[in-house]
Amino acid sequence: MLSHHEQRELERIQDWFEHDDPHLARALGEVGSVGGLARSRTLRYAIDALAIGLIILGAMTLNFGLIFFGAVCLAAAACLHVTRWSETTPRHRRLE
Structure with a gap:
């Protein structure tokens, strides 16, 4: 304090x-100010789909590099969802 x-x-x-x-x-x-492209809901869902696709492709071909990269993409997508980069306008913060 x-x-x-x-x-x-x-x-x-x-x-x-x-x-x-x-x-x-x-x-x-x-x-919560974020760039325009990072706010896109479509981008977040595209990263989800890419990550799941990489994991499935890696499991089908037994390529552990694809599985690992898919898991990293999935973790990045989870961070985007949790931080809630949404289309809302940022608030102005004043020192308290």
């Missing part, structure tokens, strides 16, 4: 950023 003095200094710095460079302050204050 921050002391009263530290909190006041952080608020002063934040106010200075918002006054001096509002675009930078807005970019730093966005929570």
Whole structure:
């Protein structure tokens, strides 16, 4: 937990950023801001399908490299789903 003095200094710095460079302050204050392509629901499902396809193909051909790469893709897809990179607009965060 921050002391009263530290909190006041952080608020002063934040106010200075918002006054001096509002675009930078807005970019730093966005929570959950993600690039446009990474937000795509279709991309997330395509990565799921690719990962499952690689695992099935690797199991059919007994190619453990494909199985491993499919598992890595599946883990990346799970991260995309869990972090909920969605089409919602990012919130602006203010120091508390």
